[in-house]
Amino acid sequence: MSYAAQIKIPATYMRGGTSKGVFFKVEDLPLAAQQAGAARDQVLLRVIGSPDPYGKQIDGMGGATSSTSKTVLLSKSTKTDHDVDYLFGQVSIDKAFVDWSGNCGNLTAAVGSFAISQGLVAAERIPENGICTVRIWQVNIGKTIIAHVPITNGQVQETGDFELDGVTFPAAEVQIEFLDPSDDGEDGGAMFPTGNLVDTLEVPEVGAFQATLINAGIPTIFIQAEDLGYSGTELQDDINADSAALARFEKIRAYGALKMGLIQDVAEAEKRQHTPKVAFVAKPKSYTASSGKAIEQQDIDVLVRALSMGKLHHAMMGTAAVAIGAAAAIPGTLVNLAAGGGEKQAVRFGHPSGTLRVGAEAIVEAGQWQVKKAIMSRSARVLMEGWVRIPADSF
Template sequence: MSFAPQIKIPAAYMRGGTSKGVFFKLDDLPVPAQQPGQVRDQLLLRVIGSPDPYAKQIDGMGGATSSTSKTVILSKSEQADHDVDYLFGQVSIDRPFVDWSGNCGNLTAAVGSFAISNGLVDASRIPENGICTVRIWQKNIQKTIIAHVPVSNGQVQETGDFELDGVTFPAAEVQIEFLDPADDGEDGGAMFPTGNVVDTLEVPGIGEFQVTLINAGIPTVFLNAEDIGYTGAELQEDINSDNEALKKFETIRAYGALKMGLIKDVAEAATRQHTPKVAFVAGPKSYTASSGKQVSDTDVDLLVRALSMGKLHHAMMGTAAVAIGTAAAIPGTLVNLAAGGGEREAVRFGHPSGTLRVGAQAVMENGQWAVKKAIMSRSARVLMEGWVRIPGDALK
């Protein structure tokens, strides 16, 4: 019996923020995978090592967490006044499924770097020394993101002294601007899909909860920590070792998705793992981060814990940070109230790995809240580049 040999595909393995993923140029993919569909999904699943019933992704590039089971496809932008089109695929660990429903804010920090280094940004726009402004079109959510990437001697500067909680080593700072991060709705109220900054969410078999449902950065369901029996200072093992808690969060997420209009039946939530996110908030408290770092209640405006792909995230998803910053800027949301209420243009929140600051400016337009941009700093670097190999029959 003969077997198809392995094929090799140019790729880079990159860290962006607190995530890692495999990056491809669109035209480097096998021709059948250059279009959306089953072949592309099969290729990315095989690259990452999914589906894996052992949940380890040993036979692929994935790291068996939601933060490391990620893929990115980049190409020269087809949009006017943009440099690069960015498509993100969140690969399920234990299911044959790639979720294209949202963005990865953390890996956004690596998009600009990859685009510069791989000829996707016009050379005339890259300074010899200074900051290169990369205009990114995020295809999953149809939004513009601006990455400010440091350049030294004509090359991306990856090393530096910027420290990011959740990342072990310092690197160069990359400032990211998410322009008009809220959903675009014809009714003008799509940022809050129900039209309310706070709703009551009924979850059969579990209870009723006060929630803020927001479409900004990524669709997110915010709850108060105390309403679900938590303090807001929990670390990963406090949640991820409790299967009943994980089931409860997934049920809350499913009914939140239904109330947000993202799905028509709760059963559809299983095929939409990446969105929405579910997060819980609490007022400032002192706690010990997962690294052993002491976080004082005076260091933060509030605490936030968020789940991604069914598990508590070890730090904070970049897109969820946008949702946090946006919600914090709008009076009356659960996030805003946990931070002390009132108007604010920036918030520093505590997460399991430490703290993060995100800025957002909210304005009232025609009786509806709007946010023009959210800003945060991340870092990124290439971990490995060359070719990734997969068995040839993976594309059948």
């Protein structure tokens, strides 16, 4: 019996923010995988090591968490005044599908660095020393993102003293601007798809909750921690070790997606695990982060815990941080009220690994709230580069 040989695909393994993923130039993928479709999904599933019924992704590059089961496809931009087109694929761990419904804000921090290093940014736009401004078209959500990448001696600077809670070692700071992050695209319409800052979300066999349903950065469902029986200071194991709690959150997510108009039937939520996110918020209080670091009440404005791909995230998704900043900036949302109410241009929120500051500019246009910009700082680093190998009959 003969078996298929392995093929090599040029790839780079990168950390961006509190996530890791495998980065590709689209032109380096097998020809059949250079466009949307089953072949592309099958290539990425095999690279990451999914579907894995053991939930470990041992036979692939994935790390068996939502933060490490990610892929990024980049190409020179087809959009005017943009440098690079960025497409993000969230790979399911135990199921055979890739979710293309949203962005990864954490890996966005690595997109500019990869684009510069791989020749996707015009050489004349890269300073010898200073900051290179990379204009990114985020294909999944149809939005512009600006990455400010430090350059030293004509090369991307990755090392530095910027510390990001949830990441062990310091690195160079990369400032990210999400322009017009409120989603006015085909998925959800206005930033508040129901037209309300706070809704009553009814979830059969679970209960009815006040919720802020927002499209900004990524569609997100915010609920008050106390309404779920939580304090807002929970760490990963407090939620992820409770299978009944995870099942409740998934049901809340499904009915929230239905109310936001993201799906037409709750059964569709199973094939759309990346979006929307579910998060719970509380007024600030002191707690100990997962690293053992003491987070003091006076050092934060609000507590937020968020779930991604069915599990509590170890820190905070970058796109969810945009949603937090946007909701905090708009008086009357549950995030804003938990943060003390009133007008805000920035908040520092507490998450399981520590804290993060995010700024947002919110205005009213034609009677509708709009967020013109959200800003946060992350970091990024190349972990390994070369080729990934997959069996030639994988797609």
